[in-house]
Structure formats: structure tokens, C-alpha cells
Amino acid sequence: MTEKSRQYARQAKEWTERSYADATAYLGHRAELVVSLGPRLEPGDEVLDLACGDGGFGEALLARGLRYRGVDATPEMVAQARSRLRGRAPVELGDLDDYEPPVPVAATTLFRALYYARERRAFFRRVAEYTERKLVFDVNPRQYRIDYVLADLREAGLSRVELRPFFVPQTVALPRPVLAAAVALERSGPLARLALRFRFTYVVAASREA
Secondary structure (H helix, E strand, O other), X not given: OOHHHHHHXXXXXXXXXXXXXXXXHHHHHHHHHHHHOOOOOOOOOEEEEEOOOOOHHHHHHHOOOOEEEEEEOOHHHHHHHHHHXXXXXXXXXXXXXXXXXXXXXXXXXXXXXHHHOOOHHHHHHHHHHHEEEEEEEEEOOXXXXXXXXXXXXXXXXXXXXXXXXXXXXXXXXXXXXHHHHHHHHOOOOHHHHHHHOOXXXXXXXXXXXX
């Protein structure tokens, strides 16, 4: 077990509550983008959430009428996710590079975990095999060159890509008017791209050409 894995095991209990200053706002906005960015998801569609942690994101997706399947490589996280979701969705132990769902899913998500993929292009290809509509993930443009990520997606057959800045902060709870302004700023074009030079991430929805 790596030191990072041991850290996740120790912190599994109440991971969501300790990771986000306002989990409802942060994960709720993420869920909205999973539904709306790229090909739209409809109630009843199944979302596979790789590196799902303690299943906190599952609650936000289930609240929107989606079906949820979580996968995480840390047994303690899987146990916490099962406890949190209380039988409303399956949660399995598995590695994001090797896991394959029992049937194809409408969407696959991967948040705060792209760096865990052993080889990014191979990971994208594998996910494309079992994902019918879109892959949705976040990427830090200061850590990854976006054009390289897009090239890997195209090679995997996911050539239709939409990017959206994500400006809801993880560690600060914003008053509702300020939160609304931050979300509106995501659509501000040049100003949003300027902000991304210093902070925040993109949410990426990748799918096949229609």
C-alpha cells in the first residue's frame, strides 16, 4: 500500500464533509455539469463514478434521478460509500485502469483523480469501450497541457469535446449571491480563461461524434 493509499484509508470516514467547505454547492454544481455538458443525460441513465471516494458525489447524482455505480481502489472508502448510499447504488472495489462495469453505462466520471491513470491515452480508450454517451472529468490546465489531453481523447475516439471552467471553490463556502456570480463567470470567455491561469480547473465532457 502506498502512503497515499494509507492516507485515504485513514481519512475515509467523513471524507466528503472534510474535503469540501460546502459539499452541497460544490458537488451539486459538478452534478449539473455532468448532466448538461456534452450530450445531455436523462433520468434513469447510469453514471459510473471512478475513484468515487466515500460516495458523496453519488448522492448529488441520485438526487437528479440518475442511476449511480461507484468504484474505488481503497477498501475503507468503498465501505464508507456503501454506508452513505445505504443500498441505493452499487459500490465496488476496483482500480480505475482495470475496472469494467457489468454492462455499458451512459456516462463515466473521474474527478480529482486523472493523475492516477497509469497511461492516459490507454485509460481513455478503455473507458470509451464501455461508455455509451460521454466521459466527464476535471483537469488542471496548469498541470496538464489541454491540447495533449484533447489529442489523447481524439485517439480514443472521443473527438467531440466541451470544456467548462469550474469556479465553485472547494475549501471556501461562498454566500449564495457570490456563488451565483462565480458560476456565471464560468461562461465569461476571456475572463474565465485568465482566471484559469492562476486557479481552478476545467470540467471536460468527451464523446463520439454524432
